[in-house]
Amino acid sequence: MAAALVNVPAKARRGAVIEIKTLMSHVMEPGYRHTAAGEVVPRDIITSFTCRFNGAEIFRADLYPAIAANPFLSFFTTASESGKFEFEWIGDNGFVATASAAITVE
Amino acid sequence: MTPRALLAVALLGAALPALAGEIATADRRSGYDFMSPETKAMQDDDTANPAMLSVLDGETLWTTKAGAANKSCNDCHGAVDVSMKGVAARYPAFNAASAAPVDLGQRVNLCRGQHQEAEAFAPESRELLALTALIARQSRGMPITAGGDPRLTPFLARGRELFVQRQGQLNLACANCHDDNWDKHLAGSSITQGQPTGYPIYRLEWQGMGSLQRRLRGCMTGVRAQAFDFDAPDMIALELYLMSRARGMTIDAPAVRP
Numbered sequence: 536m537a538a539a540l541v542n543v544p545a546k547a548r549r550g551a552v553i554e555i556k557t558l559m560s561h562v563m564e565p566g567y568r569h570t571a572a573g574e575v576v577p578r579d580i581i582t583s584f585t586c587r588f589n590g591a592e593i594f595r596a597d598l599y600p601a602i603a604a605n606p607f608l609s610f611f612t613t614a615s616e617s618g619k620f621e622f623e624w625i626g627d628n629g630f631v632a633t634a635s636a637a638i639t640v641e
Numbered sequence: 642m643t644p645r646a647l648l649a650v651a652l653l654g655a656a657l658p659a660l661a662g663e664i665a666t667a668d669r670r671s672g673y674d675f676m677s678p679e680t681k682a683m684q685d686d687d688t689a690n691p692a693m694l695s696v697l698d699g700e701t702l703w704t705t706k707a708g709a710a711n712k713s714c715n716d717c718h719g720a721v722d723v724s725m726k727g728v729a730a731r732y733p734a735f736n737a738a739s740a741a742p743v744d745l746g747q748r749v750n751l752c753r754g755q756h757q758e759a760e761a762f763a764p765e766s767r768e769l770l771a772l773t774a775l776i777a778r779q780s781r782g783m784p785i786t787a788g789g790d791p792r793l794t795p796f797l798a799r800g801r802e803l804f805v806q807r808q809g810q811l812n813l814a815c816a817n818c819h820d821d822n823w824d825k826h827l828a829g830s831s832i833t834q835g836q837p838t839g840y841p842i843y844r845l846e847w848q849g850m851g852s853l854q855r856r857l858r859g860c861m862t863g864v865r866a867q868a869f870d871f872d873a874p875d876m877i878a879l880e881l882y883l884m885s886r887a888r889g890m891t892i893d894a895p896a897v898r899p
Binding site for chain 1: 683686687688689691693694697698845848849
């Protein structure tokens, strides 16, 4: 499994706006580069990222070749109830990685 | 030589004063201080710093058994945050067996060979960068102490000699930029003082991790010199001089650099 770093506050007040940060290790090879021998280095990128909270999708992003290696994505949501965030990265060559984080809302 | 190259060399020769000497202790600044607020923020947040992915990798390797001895680093050294605290701050260090300094990567590979009975990791391999990033992180916030061992004296002198020696088609010494012109820019980039406080680093230009050796080779290529081989004695001497030049400065590894 590829390494991921996710940063979700462990606790939040109900209704508070919270920031979620994710960092996924990936080469993000754009598919436009050539080797010294002139061969194209095949594209190998993450194509989609999804975040679900207690099963419901709350954020999604499509990724493209111009995005840097090890994509860092940050976004905001409202803390409505305690539960679990689930993150999923999908990409070329069957790449799938997941991570999760729990939050307590008081 | 083309007329344009001649002109460039002539201009450089005119613009650069004679060696002005070492930077005063109070004026020393880490590469961090030259970075944009955005890049600083990336380094400061462990969940945004891509070098932390390499540290995660290193944590797995630290506890993975390897080699004919079937031992992990952890089997001998125990918890990395205890056993490796402050270690990176004093490397390169004198290695009695070879009667020469070894840098942190070489020290890891000595353990690979002698203690794990496994094959050495290649320079700049994912594994070697991960383990050195993990070990360097245990010195974060601590002052650099490298170079204090009196047995290192001749190697330090050699490193200093290499630092001030002009080299390559551009005929520039490290000192011409990093002692004499660190407060200026080269095209859009800060020249910086070349203080090795954060290695191994995640370099945005590389889109990946790299060692101090890789960084130095980049500069040598930049002045159009033949870069030293990885782990060459002169490479280690230069690393040693740079670390001792930064003695007392704070380790911020694994750092992000542009």
